[in-house]
Amino acid sequence: MTTIKEVAKLAGVSVATVSRALNNSGYVSEAARKKVEAAVEELNFYPNEVARSLYQKKSKLIGLLLPDIANPFFPLIAKGVEDGVNQRGYSLLLGNVEDDLEKEKDYLKIFLQNNIAGVISAVQGDAKEIKKMPFVTLDRVESDRDLAVHSDDYTGGMLAAEVIADRDPKEIVIMVGPKDVPSSAMRLAGNEKVLKERHLDYQLFQTQSYKFELAEQTAHQFFETFPQADSVIASNDVYAIALMKEATKRGQRIPEEFQIIGYDDMPFSRMMYPGLSTIAQPAYEMGYKGAELLCDILEKGFVENGRIQLPVTLKIRESVRKKDKDE
Amino acid sequence: MTTIKEVAKLAGVSVATVSRALNNSGYVSEAARKKVEAAVEELNFYPNEVARSLYQKKSKLIGLLLPDIANPFFPLIAKGVEDGVNQRGYSLLLGNVEDDLEKEKDYLKIFLQNNIAGVISAVQGDAKEIKKMPFVTLDRVESDRDLAVHSDDYTGGMLAAEVIADRDPKEIVIMVGPKDVPSSAMRLAGNEKVLKERHLDYQLFQTQSYKFELAEQTAHQFFETFPQADSVIASNDVYAIALMKEATKRGQRIPEEFQIIGYDDMPFSRMMYPGLSTIAQPAYEMGYKGAELLCDILEKGFVENGRIQLPVTLKIRESVRKKDKDE
């Protein structure tokens, strides 16, 4: 690795001048700049970020905390975050925390040890250690002062319920996401508002997790509990797909005998057949906006709007019946 | 952030002693060690990795190069890599390169600038810049001297072909993965070996990419080209699922009129209905082993076996017909 010192020597100037030229800070004469540029070129020099970071006490790294990268909703978020931070010259330190508070703390410590510039977190119950650094939360709103990007869960809940309400439901069951996740509560509120307005009965099936591995087992339990369910509002697409599989195995035709709507619009939801109707959250955009938000804070020290809500979109596919004419 | 200096002051020793105590390097008296430990405890001190890395010219970071984290095969690899490096005290710098050689070079440069300890790459055509650092390639074998973890593509190709050959195929079409990817060539060789031995005719449909976004479009083209195909060996699960959807839309029953086998065994392949038969690659394990391999090199400077081949497994699900009795 060539250093600034070698560049200085070759250019015939001091390291201070090289540094100023490189960072466009302070005065540098045209002549000096030219010489430095030539030397940089010739030596194929690029600055060592570690040294830079040691001095500034801030690196060009951003920590990304994810609950589970193997859950299909998160890779897209990660991609959005990555593109967003790259755009502004940062890179990502990955922290997959698996709903494990200890692991989360470990990562936060590692982030600190690496002079991280900030953190973007999509995990639910943050360790308080995160407050020591600039951070943005994704897909979640908590204390009012935090920066956050989330989507409109209440509307999403209403949209999902309307889809079902409009399609001649016999026995509605709402599969409710984990209680401690604020967004599931919001969605449920949206569901219930619509269903109550329409005077439609419904039942609740509470789940404990969004974990991929539990989906099939949960789907099984669901049908044990509600064998007569014919219209389901699922907690997310993964669980919806598991439910569809289970229903099909039980001989129910989709959507005639069993209709369902999911949440998230993961890439696969449109690839299967019948396609899963769902509420699309802009996962990539959520990540990208979150990255922008954090970078703004980092660079400007403030933001006009630290709380970004993204709209959801309804995707009607083959997993629900045709809409009633007379609604 | 508290520093080693403050620890030294509180403990009443020099920073050198603190450093030695922390790293178990050189002589430290029991008494001194005790005092240091107490001070560390009291100040809640943890060392700054950036300073450490500046001096050692090696950080505790490992770069991970992925072709596309949104492609369902890679998150599991990433998880395996992450668990593997964490185990050994390293963290991951994420580099999603999108089949873009420029982006790959950019990341390699960023890795270098951050005194990365090594790189784990799952991208296909590596930039030569990677040779400057210790690296392990995943799911690919190239020059004979590199460290690599890959799965047994030839056997995988044979297994897939046998499944089809055993199930009364009428018109076999092999969907071949991108030409420049060594593993697709190996799988094709495995396919052809079996089919030729069995004197079965088949046709080839060449694809240009494994990209998720192209799957549906490619599936459409496939049926335009081979409307009569009834038994397909797909290039991977994503494409297989797209093909299943297209077949179903065209009114073909699976597996009676259209049977198909994929490759990879992504998490979703077993969640759909009918379930996709496929060749399972141990993605998580591949990542984990790759991480171990790299860490071994980093710590010991050598490894007994730098080329790890992992076995593939056949997963028979509902997308293929029942096996012929008389085979």
Place this chain on the structure above:
DNA sequence: TTGAAAGCGCTACCAG
């Protein structure tokens, strides 16, 4: 067994 000091590569202050 210990501490003073040099130095990793870079930035920023200050004097010229």
Place this chain on the structure above:
DNA sequence: CTGGTAGCGCTTTCAA
């Protein structure tokens, strides 16, 4: 406009 220099936090000689 420029260069010398201090110092970011840590590790590692080297002499005591």
